[in-house]
Amino acid sequence: MKGGGALEFGDASKGFSHPPRGVNRGVSILDFILRIIAIIATLGSAIAMGTTNETLPFFTQFIRFRAEYNDLPTLTFFVIANAVVSAYLVLSLALSVLHIVRSSARGSRIVLIMFDTGMLGLLTAGASAAAAIVYLAHKGNVRANWRSICQQFNSFCERISGSLIGSFAGMIVIILLILLSAVALSRRR
Numbered sequence: 001m002k003g004g005g006a007l008e009f010g011d012a013s014k015g016f017s018h019p020p021r022g023v024n025r026g027v028s029i030l031d032f033i034l035r036i037i038a039i040i041a042t043l044g045s046a047i048a049m050g051t052t053n054e055t056l057p058f059f060t061q062f063i064r065f066r067a068e069y070n071d072l073p074t075l076t077f078f079v080i081a082n083a084v085v086s087a088y089l090v091l092s093l094a095l096s097v098l099h100i101v102r103s104s105a106r107g108s109r110i111v112l113i114m115f116d117t118g119m120l121g122l123l124t125a126g127a128s129a130a131a132a133i134v135y136l137a138h139k140g141n142v143r144a145n146w147r148s149i150c151q152q153f154n155s156f157c158e159r160i161s162g163s164l165i166g167s168f169a170g171m172i173v174i175i176l177l178i179l180l181s182a183v184a185l186s187r188r189r
Contacts, residue, residue, distance in 0.1 A: 024103035027184045032096040034177050039089045041170035042123065046082035048163035049075060049130075052156055067153045074129045075160065081126030082167055085119045085174075092116075099184075106185065113181045120174045127167040134160050 053068040069075040092115070095108050137157055140148035150157035 024184060024187065025100060027180060028096065028099040028103055031177060031180055031184075032093065032100060034173050034180065035089050035093055035096050038170050038173040038177065039086055041166045041173060042082045042089065043086040045163040045166035045170065046079050046086060048159055048166065049082070050079045052159040052163070067149065067156045069160065072133055074133045078126040078130035078163075078167070081122050082170070085123045085170065088115065088119050109181050109185055113178055113185075116174055116178050116181065120171065120178065123167065123171050123174065127164060127171060130160070130167070131164055134164055 049069050069079065092112060095112055098108060099105055134157070136146060136148075137153075137160070138148055138150045140146050
């Protein structure tokens, strides 16, 4: 087997082929589509939470109880976090288009992975904090003497729960974006 046809163990220079260029372009197009889906999920969550309020009359029409998202700083943080992530995703669409046109771009993909990971952390923090408040709104806490408010403010609770679902969906899509970028980077030398 001295004739040049055999592949030695550890010799990756022979017989190793790069993936076709169309595969990387397909990954870049999928990245673009996932970014649009993440924009819809996070922006929808921010809008749904930011426009949530409900007013209930108490004894007379002059005395009313009102529930708004900005009554709780945690829900305000949730809206801001989703809005920041949405803005970032809109800005990152430009790099995603660059990857479709020039699929060999490596440095910009590394930058996207770093920023995607940071935005995932921000989105996770906002959604997790808001999930704790939504849980308290639904279940209350007997030990702390906090009563659940969802029996009275049903529409308010439905909207904040729905916005959480959108935010967690956005988190899953961003995780997929990070994995997709890592796969695209690993296919190159």
